[in-house]
Amino acid sequence: MAGKPKIKELLNESACAHSPTKKAACNAPTPGATTGGCAFEGAQISLFPYADAAHLVHGPITCLGASWETRATKTSHPGRDFTQMGFTTDITNNDVVFGGEGKLRDAIAHILTHYAPSAIFVYATCVTALIGDDIDAICKEAAEQYGLPVVPVHAPGFVGGKNLGSRLGGEAVLRHLIGTAEPEFTTDFDINLIGEYNVTGDLWQYSHLLEELGIRVLSTLSGDGRIAAIRTAHRARLNVLVCAKSLISLTRKMQERYDIPFVSLSFYGKRDTSAGLLAIAEALGDSDLIERTQKLIVREEAKLEERLAPYREVFRGKKAVLNTGGNKAWSIAAALQDLGIEVVATAVGKSTEADREKAREYLGPDAVLMTKPGQEQARIIDETGAQLLLAGGRSLYTAIKKGIAFADVNQEKKKSYGGYAGLLNLAEDLRNALENPVFRNVARRAPWEK
Incomplete structure (x- = not known):
């Protein structure tokens, strides 16, 4: 298990039905493809919810600033919540010339002395990966010295997008954490x-x-x-x-x-x-x-249907455009359909091949799978007469321009839409959005304008 993960092996995943049939490997990086989320960010998304671990970004402070606290990943941990803290080695031009390994050793020692986390994840970034800092050796040395896991995460942004970064985060956990301790007891379930x-x-x-x-x-x-x-x-x-x-x-x-x-x-x-x-x-x-x-x-289901009854008439005949990413292209769409809302289009630009197949399965042959939603969603709203746009905050302006209701379903959302109770939360938010006069009035011209 020693050494860095092999990117090529992660790109060609045997458990993915599409890998053997594709000419290019799954998630293979292309120039400019990391716009909107790089591998480093994907690794942090996968690992950041460990609230009892410190997350140390070995790179320029801008890497930490761009990725820290991007999702409301809640925790019930009774101790200190390290998701509320950002740690970085703050690599500068001087470190690029002379190396940043000394800074990394000092940062690990400082965190362990002053904060006492259960583990430290050390993230390589583009700069420190390019200058060749040996984070494996430093993490191994620190783990032996302090007696707790210090995990190197090899996910510099230039290797690919968020999806690959998540795989690299999982690889770090598999190599350095899983199988290193035994539970107090086990059950059959x-x-x-x-x-x-x-x-x-x-x-x-x-x-x-x-x-x-x-x-x-x-x-x-x-x-x-x-x-x-x-x-x-x-x-x-x-x-x-x-x-x-x-x-x-x-x-x-x-x-x-x-x-x-x-x-x-x-x-x-x-x-x-x-x-x-x-x-x-x-x-x-x-x-x-x-x-x-x-x-x-x-x-x-019986309890849920009873509580959903007042919403059914509000959603009858309503159409929605869904502009989100990854698995949400179909999972949120399924929830909307459960409410009686027709999903006429969903964005699949950042989805895997399996996610695209799922989206087509759920939405049927007539729905649009948008690969460039920024360019397509306004036109589709006009063509279909959709009354709802569900997306991230940047798409709010499209809803305002078109005078239709909007709901934020990306990671910036404030409520959970998971499970049975989450579907009720979604129904409440969508009803409020549809009945909110702001979306209809804000796009209207003033009486004195032609």
Whole structure:
């Protein structure tokens, strides 16, 4: 497990059905493709929710400033929440000439002396990777000296986009954390949640249902995660890949190394939440668990439908354009369909081939899969008469210009839309947006304008 991860191997993922059929490797970098998110940012997205770990960016301070606190990844950790703190070695021109390894050693020592985290993730960036700082040797030396994990993360921005960076973050955890400790006890229903980052508390919308069923979340990568828990992840009975195809390399390798099977699912919307709970029960292979899960689903769906009834008339006949990225191209679309809203277009520019297939499956043959949503969404709104635009904050101006309702569903969102309860949150926000007169009035011309 020593040495740097091999980028070529991560690009050609055997567990991805599309890799053998593509002329170019999955997520292969192209000039300019890191605009909107580089590999370094992707690695931080995967690992940052570990609130008991310090995240040390070995690079210029701008790298930290561009990536820190980009998502509301909530934690219930009782101690210090390191997601609220940014650490960097602040590499300067002088360090480029003479090397930044001394600064890195000093930074690690300072963090361990003054903050006492459970682990430190050390992120290589473009500058420090190019000048050749040996973060592997320094992390190994520090781990032996201080007696806790100091994990090198080889995800400099120039190697590719966020998707590849997430894979590299998973690779770092697999190489340096998973399998390095044993749990106090195990159960027949221990699972790992892979790719669940607990953005705005998504994990907490369904974790209580798993607990009710007797399914224990042994560890997560990495929402509301703990370093001690991820070190024991090799003892789980099942890996559950939650809306994160970028981490399929990790689950495939854990299956090969530890004989842990995996399932891939989503907890957005009624249908996918129910299907996800049942898929976990079926994968664990216990008939009693499957029966209890089916009963729980019937109960929860009935409660949800009763509470959704007042919203149904509001959403009747409504059309939406969805401009987000990755798995949300289909997972949020599924939730909208569960509310009775027709999704006429979704953005797939940053989605994997598997995500695009899912989007087409959910939306049908007539919907538009936008590869350049910035150029396409305004035209599609005009052509389809869509009344809703769901996207990130930058698309708000398109909604204002077109005089239609807008909802932010990207990482900047303030509420969770995961699980059954999250669908109610989404319904409430969309109803408020549709009934808000601001979106209709703000685009109107003043009475004295022609």
